[in-house]
């Protein structure tokens with residue numbers, strides 16, 4: 001064995017049938033990734049196979065739960081120039097091309113995550129066999145990092161699964177389950193992990209693969225095989241991407257271009273287009289921001305990670321929209337037994353129905369079997385009293401924003417559960433310390449704030465009050481992770497973090513409306529800025545009544561800048577509560593909505609558009625940024641990183657900007673403070689907060705790299 005081979009990520013062994021079993025294992029890491037040495041290591045393996053005149057080669061992972069999770073994202077971050085990034089892609093192309101040209105068959109035996117460059121590696125093999133383990137997922141998620149698959153994925157995937165599926169998978173970054181992968185033609189067989197290697201070895205004696213053709217239906221076959229059909233496919237894909245991304249992300253367009261090249265150009269040209277696109281994207285600010293989010297969330301998984309008592313029995317108090325969502329993720333994601341308590345039977349059946357609808361959709365799409373649906377539904381029960389609550393590990397309340405009501409629920413839980421039961425409040429604004437004020441066991445009381453719709457929004461805010469026990473925090477953090485959430489632990493002050501930065505932003509939108517800016521223009525301005533919906537739509541979705549309940553709490557605790565416009569009470573009096581009442585700023589007709597023009601009269605507004613959309617967006621967003629800077633200074637969030645992730649996952653702050661703090665760094669504290677000061681000449685609520693002014697004077701940034709660069 002040479003020194004090079006000793007350090008290789010590959011272990012090369014030849015069996016009695018003269019088949020090489022090559023085990024991939026990146027030493028000291030939980031996940032296999034393609035690192036700097038990968039290309040050289042694979043070249044060495046290829047050379048060894050040829051020299052030893054083997055009959056076939058099987059690649060399998062030495063890790064228990066992953067094949068390869070893609071190229072090492074840190075390595076991509078280390079690419080300092082475009083040429084560095086281009087080199088990464090081109091060398092990958094070259095070694096995979098050598099793999100394809102080998103005189104003997106190659107097989108990828110995949111168990112666990114097989115993603116990005118890991119799947120591209122497998123695509124360059126003759127055969128692919130996947131284990132049926134629940135964590136085996138295959139996909140090209142590069143788009144989520146603002147990249148395109150740069151290891152030949154855009155060229156090889158369409159040849160296996162067709163253009164349309166390749167577009168769908170690469171544009172969404174979808175990770176597919178083995179059965180789905182087999183149906184689409186991505187893998188040749190799906191088998192239990194215990195026989196994965198044996199089955200892969202059988203493929204290795206089959207000889208080189210001759211030709212591959214995607215398994216397409218008649219219509220798809222017709223569309224994909226002629227230039228007119230393909231024109232339709234690529235035009236539609238481009239239109240969808242434009243609509244979905246608002247043109248803020250370059251990666252999807254580059255993916256479409258590369259897949260089109262795979263379908264219509266000579267192979268060498270296709271690979272060249274992929275490599276050039278990859279190099280551009282690695283250097284793009286959008287990808288840098290998205291990679292930053294990956295690193296931040298990975299880092300966050302390591303925090304509040306202490307072992308804690310498991311959560312098996314959950315009570316949800318209140319079967320409304322939030323309660324139903326919380327019950328769903330607790331039962332169906334975290335696998336807990338859930339009991340929903342409501343004062344009315346209607347609330348309980350509503351919550352059960354909520355979960356059934358979600359699961360039923362999954363069953364129809366064959367993501368779930370009927371038996372699995374029944375099993376998951378059996379985990380949720382309900383009642384109008386506290387019968388059977390003794391074993392509750394966590395009780396989560398999701399009732400109205402009423403302090404007295406929440407305090408009485410703490411007392412009920414203390415009376416009807418056990419001394420270890422945690423009381424978690426889903427309040428969006430009330431300080432948790434106040435909710436725990438009369439508690440006999442305040443150490444068990446905590447805030448656990450979800451965002452609507454609960455099953456879709458990835459964030460939860462976890463809010464310990466002054467005497468919440470560490471064990472309580474750890475248990476709730478662990479449970480939130482089991483529910484599939486990204487938790488941030490925030491300080492107990494009204495509005496916590498997300499609603500606190502959202503309120504001044506929405507208030508500014510309301511002020512602009514009252515000053516005569518049209519509703520649709522305000523929404524368009526913020527959607528064009530990069531938010532998923534505009535602030536007026538957001539208010540309608542949340543409910544104008546809910547917003548008006550939260551505003552006085554924030555105003556009382558945090559000051560006058562949180563005061564919502566008085567005129568909005570007229571909307572509530574007129575029964576315009578938002579989408580749920582069919583009318584708010586918009587009128588709703590099934591899925592359609594249009595601005596309710598009569599609202600201008602009701603609010604006493606004459607339309608008077610004065611600002612352009614950029615100015616509207618700048619005003620609303622700068623209010624949010626100013627408040628975010630205050631939150632960091634007050635210790636509401638522990639770090640700029642938590643603030644960025646909280647805003648992206650909780651509000652949909654544009655991910656390509658990296659979150660409010662990364663965005664402030666890109667603007668510069670000095671620039672932002674000066675813009676705020678200009679706006680403050682008309683409205684004092686814009687006055688830049690002290691910490692921001694201090695940062696501007698000291699030329700500091702929230703993240704140290706920016707500080708040193710400026």
Ligand SMILES: C[C@H](O)CC(=O)SCCNC(=O)CCNC(=O)[C@H](O)C(C)(C)COP(=O)(O)OP(=O)(O)OC[C@H]1O[C@@H](n2cnc3c(N)ncnc32)[C@H](O)[C@@H]1OP(=O)(O)O
Nearest residue numbers: 031033069070071072073113115116117141149150151298
């Ligand atoms: C040329 C190519 O086309 C370009 C590419 O391949 S770009 C990369 C594409 N791949 C990806 O985007 C996958 C990224 N990884 C993931 O989504 C998730 O890690 C996963 C689904 C694989 C596993 O998730 P989970 O089980 O929660 O484990 P998670 O905590 O995220 O990861 C475990 C460790 O692996 C690391 N890791 C996972 N994938 C990685 C990657 N592609 N690069 C670098 N590190 C990675 C994590 O940083 C973490 O490191 P740590 O042990 O130091 O904390």
